[in-house]
Amino acid sequence: MPGKFIRIREGDEVEMHLDNHPDNKNPHNIDLHAVNGPGGGAAASLTAPGHSSVFSFKALNPGLFVYHCATAPVAMHIGNGMYGMILVEPKEGLPKVDHEYYLMQGDFYTEGKNGEQGLQPFSMAKVIDEKPEYVVFNGSVGSTVGDKALTAKVGETVRLFVGDGGPNLVSSFHVIGQIFDTVYPEGNLSLATHNVQTTAIPAGGAAIVQFQMSVPGTFIIVDHSIERAFNRGALAQLKVSGPEDKLVYSGKQFDLVYQPEGTGIRVAGQGGVPAPAAATKAERIERGAGVFANNCQACHQADGQGVPAAFPPLAKSDYLNGDKIRAIKTVTGGLETKLTVNGHEFNGVMPAWSLSDEDIADVLTYVYNTWGNSGLEVTPAEVDAYRVKAKSQ
Numbered sequence: 009m010p011g012k013f014i015r016i017r018e019g020d021e022v023e024m025h026l027d028n029h030p031d032n033k034n035p036h037n038i039d040l041h042a043v044n045g046p047g048g049g050a051a052a053s054l055t056a057p058g059h060s061s062v063f064s065f066k067a068l069n070p071g072l073f074v075y076h077c078a079t080a081p082v083a084m085h086i087g088n089g090m091y092g093m094i095l096v097e098p099k100e101g102l103p104k105v106d107h108e109y110y111l112m113q114g115d116f117y118t119e120g121k122n123g124e125q126g127l128q129p130f131s132m133a134k135v136i137d138e139k140p141e142y143v144v145f146n147g148s149v150g151s152t153v154g155d156k157a158l159t160a161k162v163g164e165t166v167r168l169f170v171g172d173g174g175p176n177l178v179s180s181f182h183v184i185g186q187i188f189d190t191v192y193p194e195g196n197l198s199l200a201t202h203n204v205q206t207t208a209i210p211a212g213g214a215a216i217v218q219f220q221m222s223v224p225g226t227f228i229i230v231d232h233s234i235e236r237a238f239n240r241g242a243l244a245q246l247k248v249s250g251p252e253d254k255l256v257y258s259g260k261q262f263d264l265v266y267q268p269e270g271t272g273i274r275v276a277g278q279g280g281v282p283a284p285a286a287a288t289k290a291e292r293i294e295r296g297a298g299v300f301a302n303n304c305q306a307c308h309q310a311d312g313q314g315v316p317a318a319f320p321p322l323a324k325s326d327y328l329n330g331d332k333i334r335a336i337k338t339v340t341g342g343l344e345t346k347l348t349v350n351g352h353e354f355n356g357v358m359p360a361w362s363l364s365d366e367d368i369a370d371v372l373t374y375v376y377n378t379w380g381n382s383g384l385e386v387t388p389a390e391v392d393a394y395r396v397k398a399k400s401q
């Protein structure tokens with residue numbers, strides 16, 4: 009998937025033979041968008057299992073065209089990947105490029121949810137609702153990544169023949185980190201546009217995009233309706249090798265501490281209604297888990313492991329377990345010094361949290377009683393006693 013790429017010239021007289029294997033159960037046909045004639049050849053090519061049909065056409069218009077099966081129910085035949093593309097080159101041909109690739113997007117409708125294992129029957133209900141489980145390039149998730157990625161070298165020119173088989177979705181075709189030097193929108197070779205970021209490809213339509221690689225790297229090809237790329241499979245890769253050009257693209261030059269107010273530690277907190285007092289240590293731990301999820305988890309992570317070189321771990325932290333009062337002062341007063349936790353150095357900024365005594369007691373007690381830490385309890389009275397009072401801004 010997709011079907012074979014057919015390449016002809018404007019003015020060619022083409023004889024199509026469509027064979028339907030005797031083991032098949034369904035009739036099939038072909039509608040070529042490159043054909044001028046009823047159904048694009050659909051009725052003339054309708055072929056029962058064990059039969060073979062022939063028709064011919066003359067390629068009057070140059071361009072990149074989709075072809076597909078048009079047997080009822082059409083959405084089911086297309087939705088099973090019965091499509092491909094036919095390029096009708098203009099009489100003079102296309103200019104030479106270093107690489108030409110064929111990519112075709114399609115949406116797929118399975119009874120099982122995305123990722124469910126085993127043979128998946130086609131869902132007519134989902135295709136009618138236009139709610140695909142998969143949106144992919146060239147027929148499967150991961151068809152064009154890793155060892156199967158498209159390749160090029162710095163300085164080379166790439167031409168992508170991109171089609172959208174549908175049956176339903178329009179593609180917002182985009183290559184992350186690569187501007188298209190030239191696009192022939194809708195596969196129309198008489199209309200080139202230049203310097204394009206994303207080109208729309210309708211269902212049953214195509215585009216030709218061209219660009220020259222200026223720097224090396226892995227370039228991610230997506231449908232920029234981005235949920236489809238990162239959750240449903242519409243993602244391919246173009247791997248480019250060759251020398252760096254630091255003027256065109258420097259890569260990361262600095263990683264600095266960002267202090268928005270310009271005065272070091274800022275105050276972060278929730279405001280709002282203070283939490284009711286916890287009656288027991290167990291209740292304190294339970295409430296603390298919620299405070300942690302809302303305030304601390306983004307940096308220190310759900311497993312308390314932090315992020316290497318950025319956010320210190322809380323799990324089995326020598327800094328934390330060693331000194332309860334220091335922990336209260338750190339949370340209420342923030343930090344902007346280098347510190348060493350479990351032998352690793354960190355240099356960042358932790359905001360001063362303007363949470364209530366209760367919230368801070370709860371979250372510290374949660375942390376002290378999770379991930380193998382020392383099991384201490386921190387009370388609101390202790391937080392009140394050792395709290396670092398907020399500086400006036």
Ligand code: CU
Binds near residue numbers: 035036077079085090
């Ligand atoms: Cu078919």
